[in-house]
Amino acid sequence: MKLFAIFGNPVSHSRSPLMHNSVFKALGYKGTYTRIKLEDGSKLKKTFLNLKLSGVNVTVPHKEAAFNACDEIRGFANKVGVVNTIINENGKLIGYNTDADGFIYSIKEFKGIKTVLVLGAGGTAKALSTKLREEGLDVSIVNRSEGRLKEYQDDGFTTFTHKTIPNKAFDLILNTTSAGLSDENYPAPLNLLEPLIEKSTYCADAIYGKVTPFLQLCNKYNKPNKDGADMLLGQGVLASMLFTQNAYKSETIEDKMKESFLF
Numbered sequence: 104m105k106l107f108a109i110f111g112n113p114v115s116h117s118r119s120p121l122m123h124n125s126v127f128k129a130l131g132y133k134g135t136y137t138r139i140k141l142e143d144g145s146k147l148k149k150t151f152l153n154l155k156l157s158g159v160n161v162t163v164p165h166k167e168a169a170f171n172a173c174d175e176i177r178g179f180a181n182k183v184g185v186v187n188t189i190i191n192e193n194g195k196l197i198g199y200n201t202d203a204d205g206f207i208y209s210i211k212e213f214k215g216i217k218t219v220l221v222l223g224a225g226g227t228a229k230a231l232s233t234k235l236r237e238e239g240l241d242v243s244i245v246n247r248s249e250g251r252l253k254e255y256q257d258d259g260f261t262t263f264t265h266k267t268i269p270n271k272a273f274d275l276i277l278n279t280t281s282a283g284l285s286d287e288n289y290p291a292p293l294n295l296l297e298p299l300i301e302k303s304t305y306c307a308d309a310i311y312g313k314v315t316p317f318l319q320l321c322n323k324y325n326k327p328n329k330d331g332a333d334m335l336l337g338q339g340v341l342a343s344m345l346f347t348q349n350a351y352k353s354e355t356i357e358d359k360m361k362e363s364f365l366f
């Protein structure tokens with residue numbers, strides 16, 4: 104029996120155990136998936152190896168620590184320095200990023216997007232903004248604190264702090280902050296956020312399983328919006344393919360994983 108887990112803090116809200124266990128059970132894969140609250144990201148590798156894990160997903164706030172903990176990084180994770188999936192390959196930790204493709208999958212019904220305002224500058228913002236730019240979109244970043252914006256500026260993104268947010272229209276506003284995850288905070292001051300949402304076409308939140316204050320505001324202005332559930336599904340399917348070493352087709356995993364969303 105192989106053991107998998109999600110590392111995060113907080114982690115009690117995570118649907119990943121349900122999603123992955125549903126797939127393992129439905130497909131007869133000999134694996135089980137649990138959740139582990141990891142307070143100190145620098146202990147990630149030690150915890151992973153001590154527990155003899157075969158693979159993990161990593162969530163807030165450890166995705167950058169996960170990148171540093173890996174022995175080898177493959178694919179898109181190399182471009183962004185952010186890892187959300189780790190596989191144990193003969194005692195070596197191999198890091199991947201499945202969030203970005205998961206997110207692109209999740210917004211396929213939003214048509215004609217050219218400009219995006221990403222709220223937040225953490226690990227998820229980095230992966231999604233880089234992927235969105237690769238898809239040809241014009242991406243701007245706004246963050247509460249200035250320090251984290253430096254690497255985005257160096258990478259050629261337009262960046263704003265709350266003090267410099269422009270009052271202009273974006274096709275998509277995407278909340279990647281953890282504001283609203285386990286509190287009722289807005290990702291930016293209400294007097295700045297409200298006019299931005301009013302002018303936008305679509306809104307999306309990476310947080311799932313609740314209507315965050317950000318999404319409540321989007322609903323107030325009748326903006327088509329979605330939470331992070333489809334992104335979760337998209338990244339989960341890709342992670343499951345890695346966990347099961349591509350033994351199953353993505354469509355098969357997706358069907359089984361979707362069933363877990365009905366619980």
Ligand code: NDP
Pocket residue numbers: 162163164165166202222223224225226227228246247248251279280281282283284288289290291309310311331332334335336338
């Ligand atoms: P990080 O800890 O790396 O980054 C958090 C970001 O949120 C930072 O930019 C931080 O700003 C900002 N922030 C936190 N609190 C507030 C606040 N009260 N007001 C304004 N900004 C705030 O987290 P991640 O990027 O890993 O994750 C972010 C969110 O995305 C989480 O809620 C996570 O659950 C969700 N997520 C969902 C996924 C899905 O599949 N649906 C996948 C991945 C993530 P500062 O720099 O100023 O501290």
